[in-house]
Amino acid sequence: MMLTGMRIALVGPQAPPAGGMANQTAQLAALLRAEGARVELLAVNTPLLPPWLARVRYLRAALRLPVFLWRLWRASRTVDLFHVMANSGWSWHLQGAPALWIASLCGKPVLLNYRGGEAAAFFARHRRLVDASLRRAGAIAVPSRFLQEIFEQCGHAAHIVPNVIDLHRFTPANGERDNQGPVILVARHLQALYDNASAVRAFAIVREAFPAARLVLAGDGPERAALESLANSLNVAEAVLFAGHVANHAMPALYQASTIVLNPSLADNMPISVLEALACGVPVVSTNVGGVPALLQHGVTGLLVSPGDAPAMAQAMLALLREPQQARRLAANGLAHAARFDWQHVGPQLAVLYRRILAAPRPSGYARLVAHWLFPLHEKLKRHDSVRLLRRMERSQWWSAGQLERWRLARLRRLLRHAGAHVPYYGALFQRLGFDPRQVHDLADLARLPLLRKRDISTAREAFKSDRAVGLRPFSTGGSSGEPLLFFLGRRRISHDIAAKWRATRWWGVDIGEREVVLWGSPIELHAQDRLRRLRDWLLRSTLLPAFAMSPGKVDGFIKRLLELRPRMLFGYPSALCRIASQAGAQGVPLDGLGVKVAFVTSERLYDEQRAQIASAFGCPVANGYGGRDAGFIAHECPHGGMHITAEDIIVEIVDAAGQPLPAGSLGEIVVTHLATRDYPFIRYATGDIGALGTAPCACGRGLPLLQKIEGRSTDFLTATDGTVMHGLALVYILRELPQVRSFKIVQESLLRTRVLLVCLPALDAPTRAVIVAGFQARLGAQVAVDIDEVDEIAAEASGKYRYVISKIT
Structure with missing residues (x-):
């Protein structure tokens, strides 16, 4: 499980009292230590108080809290992560929440292991307060689907990590049980929540049919006197044994001596006593509350009854006593079911969560200042909502497929309703098609709409604007598709794309504020570097290097800057990074000691040989990204290799x-609908790229679907007469700024001749031709002949694919 040497602060209750959570905490500590982890057990119920003071409930909690907080702070200096066992009620406010906040303030990742069966009611009463603390957790683990659904309803992703049963200790009895009469065991504390009173009443009914029957109540609590009185009133006192607290090591013998285990609880999650009973081969009767129906299948692994219904409990127990064959069948099924809760099954699930939260960004002090204060301030000043969206996305990435699908469907309906009512293009389209957004019941209903092509936007650009648009700004695509596009984006869409990219960056253990070098070439970015933007980049520690002009001398300068800056992350075209890697390798300049944690590449198709070259040269993994200004931040690669949408x-x-x-799995054109584009909708937008959806989930555990293949377009490098090698987009950007250019193809025939094929509407005039020639010559060389041919159509290659920039120079 790769836990050797991992330092874990395990926060939870310790016996006494020997409750289910205390037993799980002690057992988990022993199992983790057996795997090689160094575990510091921090008891939330420290026994440092005098016995007389420890009996005063609220005073006891108030006096324990300062000691508990001090121990948490001290542990934070020596451990790698915190594992916090948490429950509902005052236990949460005084133990679980403080542990989350202390660990967060000390920069330590936290796994919150929540187990409260009353979670739904507790969250409803204290939603905002609980939410503020839950956001401190690196991951949330719950033992049942029941609790997972409650967290999902509150907008938090939770992972199921079942309770652990020691199947070496909890085993079926050897030989036959004694024949002195049936023994019914209730192994819950004597508290009102566990409704032992109904158990006593049910037992009284059972004893009428089986006079030799006995009831064992293994637990203690404030209800004991009332239960003793109830047993007396029902004339079963002599057959009811109040066993008091039973140490965990003695529990297997108690189960093995029992005929039936009854769980009468009014609220529950995944009761340990039920799991232990199953492992000991004892049939179980339980109330069908909370997570119990997800644990026990009625009539298969147990019998379920309504809470508080003593006659129903009695009838279920009598059915098992009168039909031993049914009892044996339930016991056998329960025994097989219990095998799923062995450490060999549960341990690896826990280890995955440990590794995940440890891999989360742990930036330096300055990077934390940027990520938590400076960049959020920057976004707020720009009226972007990216910080809130990031927090939500970091929860939603772990949602189940069903929850994610419901979320997307709701957003799609809102987008379509808005587009039909407020966007002229779609209002007319929907009316023409007879399309009613209110009749969209499934994501597949999108197929009733036609594809949106670039030419559709170009011919009706203003009609795509919503009459309720907020903060629209003009943008344009890079034009590497041969069809440059001018369009508009609102602040809402920009905020979503920033949050999505920010989240993907954090997947790789780096954050905004870490030192970054960006190898980029868009004139938009290069020309926009005014004094204010340069100050912003300096504060964010992001350095922009122009990837267009990459002559040997320029590349030498880039290598020198990389050695000076020692960035934690790189971002840019894969071809540009490969160019630097090749030249550094040829000169014997090592780049793998810079401390780069990850190289993010985008805008071009990433080939396997490029990935290998970049990874080898910089000594870091390579993370591929796919998207564009028009289509949005479509997908990004995680450390497990999945290209998550x-x-x-x-x-x-x-x-x-x-x-x-x-x-899924079939190759075709990639079409996207961006749900945050209500200001300027992109609905069923055809990207022109070829790809396939994934057919299997990613090993990282994220619920985000995958792109299995991306056969995107690639752009060649061009060579100037002085030997400068530049990215093909250097010439593409000259053409894409011209509104009459519908498509193009650039062919560099030789160092001294370049041919340009253009489809234009209207035809080019002489001044525009001169602009193109001057722009090309400025980059390729003044003596280069630039031949411009206007054609009606640009044909595809023999393979069926298009190449928009072709260099015939080796």
Whole structure:
């Protein structure tokens, strides 16, 4: 499980009293230590108080809290992570929440292991207060689907990590039980929540049919006197044994001596006593509350009854006593079911969560200042909502497929209703098609709409604006598709894309504020570097290097800057990073000791040989990203290799030549619907790229669907007469700024001749031709001949694919 040497602060209750959570905490500590972890057990119920003071309930809690907080703070200096066992009520406010806050303030990752069966009611009463603390957790683990659904309803992702049963100790009895009469065991504390009173009443009914029957109540608590009185009033006192607290090591013998285990609880999650009974081969009767129905299948692994219904409890127990064959069948099924809760099954699930929270960004003090204060302030000043969206996305990435699907469907409906009512283009389209957004019941209903092509936007650009648009700004695509596009984005869409990219960055253990070098070439970014933007980049520790002009001398300068800056992350075109890697390797300049944690690449197709070259040269993993200004931040690679779609914001379809959706695994055109584009909607937007959806989930555990393949377009490098090698987009950007250019193809025939094929509407005039020639010559060389041919159509290559920039120079 790779836990050797891991330092864990395990926060939870310790016996006495020997409750289910205390037993789980002690057992977990022993199991983790057996795996090689160094565990510091921090008891939330420290026994440092005098016995007389420890009996005063609220005073006891108030006096224990300062000691508990001090121990948490001291442990934070020596451990790698905190594992916090938590429950509802005052236990949460005085133990669980303080542990989360102390660990967070000390920069330590936290796994919150929540076990409260009353979670739904507790969250309803204290939602905001609980939410503020839950956001401190690196991950949330719960033992049942029941609790997972409660967290999902509150907007938090929780992972199921079942309770652990020691199957070496909890085993079926050897030989036959004694024949002195049936023994019914209730192993719950004597508290009102566990409704031992109903158990006593049910037992009284059972004893009428089986006079030799006995009831054992293994536990203690404030209800004991009332229960003794009830047993007396029902004339069963002599058959009811109040065993008091029973040490965990003595519990197997108690189960093995029992005929039936009864769980009469009024609220529950995944009761340990039920699991232990199953492991000991004892049939179980339980109330069907909380997470119990997810643990026990009625009639298969146990019998379930309504809470507080003593006659129903009695009838279920009598059925088992009168039909031994049914009791044996339930016991056998329960024994097989209990095998799922062995450490060999549960331990690896826990180890995955430990590794995940340890891999989360742990930036330096300055980087934390940037990520938590400076960049959020920057976003607030720009009226972006990216910080709140990031927090939500970091929870939603772990949602189940069902929850994610419901979320996307609700957002899709809102987008379509808004587009039909407030966007002229879609209002007319929906009316023409007879399309009613209110009749969208499934994501597949999107296929009733036609694909949106770039030419559709170009011919009706203003009609895509919502009459309720907020903060629209003009943008344009890079034009590497041959069809440059001018369009608009609102602040809402920009905020979502920033949050999605920010989240993907954090997947790799780096955050905004870490030292970054960006190898980019868009004139938009390069020309926009005014004094204010340079100050912003200096504060964020982001350095922009122009990837267009990459002559040997320029690349030498880039290598020198990298050696000076020692960035934690790189971002840029894969071809540009490969160019630097090649030249550094040829000169014998090592780059793998810079401390780069990850190289993010985008805008071009990433080839396997490029990935290997970049990873080897910089000594870091390579993370591929896919998207664009028009389509949005579509997908990004996680450390497990999955290309995760930003599914909270983007619906990806793979369609055939007729625009009809294809099943996962099939290759076709990538079509996206961006759910945050109500200001300027992109609905079923055809990217022109080829890809396939994934057919299996990623090993990282995220619920975000995958792109299995991306056969995107690639752009060649061009060579200037002085030997400068530049990215093909250097010339693309000259053409894409011209509104009459519909598509293009650039062919560098030789160092002294470049041919440009253009489809224009209207035709080019002489001044525009001169602008193109001057721009090309400024980059390629003044003596280069630039031939411009206007054509009606640009044909595809023999393979069927398009190449928009081709250099015939080796």
